[in-house]
Amino acid sequence: MEQIRQVMKSMINISEEELDGFLGQAMIKTFKRLASISRPNKVPQEIYFINQGMIRVIVNDQKGNEHTIHFALENQFIADYSCFMQKQPSLYTLQALETTEVVVLPRSAIEWGYAHLKEGQKMGRLIAEFYFIYQDNRIKNQYARTAKQRYDSITEVFPNIHNRVPQHMIASYLGITPVHLSRLKKAID
Amino acid sequence: MEQIRQVMKSMINISEEELDGFLGQAMIKTFKRLASISRPNKVPQEIYFINQGMIRVIVNDQKGNEHTIHFALENQFIADYSCFMQKQPSLYTLQALETTEVVVLPRSAIEWGYAHLKEGQKMGRLIAEFYFIYQDNRIKNQYARTAKQRYDSITEVFPNIHNRVPQHMIASYLGITPVHLSRLKKAID
């Protein structure tokens, strides 16, 4: 649990004792490539912290088509955070794209943290704000940039993604078809 | 300042004395229809709470086209929150769509709240989480729904919008042209 300790210490003032108390409620799990870490239709009860590997967040539309909402990388927290907070059935699938090791934080641990960590609320605020900024950027780019421009700058957000993720999943993330992405790459802007 | 008091009391445990201290640092401003409340290229130093009226959040692309990112309604907090937090020059314009009265919360008041209100951090967390959920929904819908479906359900998020906002601004929010929206409305799904 060394990685998550470092990340938490970089975000808030927290003692070793507090960290012990918090992480004592967590456990480590490993998922194989393409395994589902979380599935739709049940209320999410866990938040994950990625030690190693990579997670893809997927939503399915009515026609059954998969759309890639997000990629989560090492040292990041990930969950269907929206449904977790609202205690609603999830719409997302969390899928391991590689052999992936995560720290599992159950809801009870999160609630314990808000109640007992001196800066627990601040930690929650910072994580929410981090994802708010990420999403705000996404939405901004969706309006103000073309798919080609978003493709060309994708490594700013997901470094090394081209070596870790097949191109059709990047197309899915960009909201276009794989065929169209193949065309865009070839195009002279 | 009665409205913002009620909203804050509904979010956190806060005493009248704390509210007095916090709101003593705020002031009320009124903007005329189509006036700019905040402009791009300077670091946002204020967060607004809408007493009366309506605010449109706009981003401009390289070609100078306007895109409507968001509509903010009565009893909501609004700002270029992303740039406010990062202390970066804003990319957004905040425009009053009607005569609009706001409570202005300067950065110093926000920082004072985090430091001195017993549940100031929690208040910050709840606001960030509220907007996170809103954005998550937007992104989800962008992937899993057509523009027509998003148009048909827009009043779930912005009640009464059709009586308050011209259709071409709704098209702009949906990310399509006004001509195309006019076509979609007529189409039999």
Added chain:
DNA sequence: TGGAAACGATAACAAATGTTTAGATTTTCA
């Protein structure tokens, strides 16, 4: 309150994007 500007529908045409199919190459994993 009256003239100017904004607004929304529509049509014709252009451009962007999706769909389907095929084929060559690479990757996976039993």
Added chain:
DNA sequence: TGAAAATCTAAACATTTGTTATCGTTTCCA
């Protein structure tokens, strides 16, 4: 390691969406 599956490009065609222009109607505000 070798057969099966996945991946990427390409082309032809279909569909969706954007662009431009026009024309009544409504709204705005000096």
